[in-house]
Amino acid sequence: MSDPPRRGTARTRRTVAMMFQGNAKAKQIKGKVKESVGKALGDTSVQRAGRREQLRGKAQEMTEKTTARVRQWTKH
Template identity: 95%
Template sequence: MFQGNAKAKQIKGKVKESVGKALGDTSVQRAGRREQLRGKAQEMTEKASARVRKWAKH
């Protein structure tokens, strides 16, 4: 449903992590990694919800 938003979070997090790594800023790296994980969790939740809705229709 909203997987585009979840993927966008993952990509944004990867960019932050890379920038933090390039600048040697560990706090930016960690923030980027957290954002990636949140995006992945959101994506997994959305997929699970879609499966439950599909299953409930049967």
């Protein structure tokens, strides 16, 4: 019997993780810009939407970092 297919190399997983981490930072920056625009215009709904986007980006970043640590500890 042949071996089961591998799910990806460590290098591939690192590359994908770095790609998503950039996406998390982009969300934070986009949210900050949106919040600033809302503040300048006096539009609280745009400000809140910007803050939410920043928090989503931060949560995504924290999740990715935690996942990477767990994988490192389990040598996965």
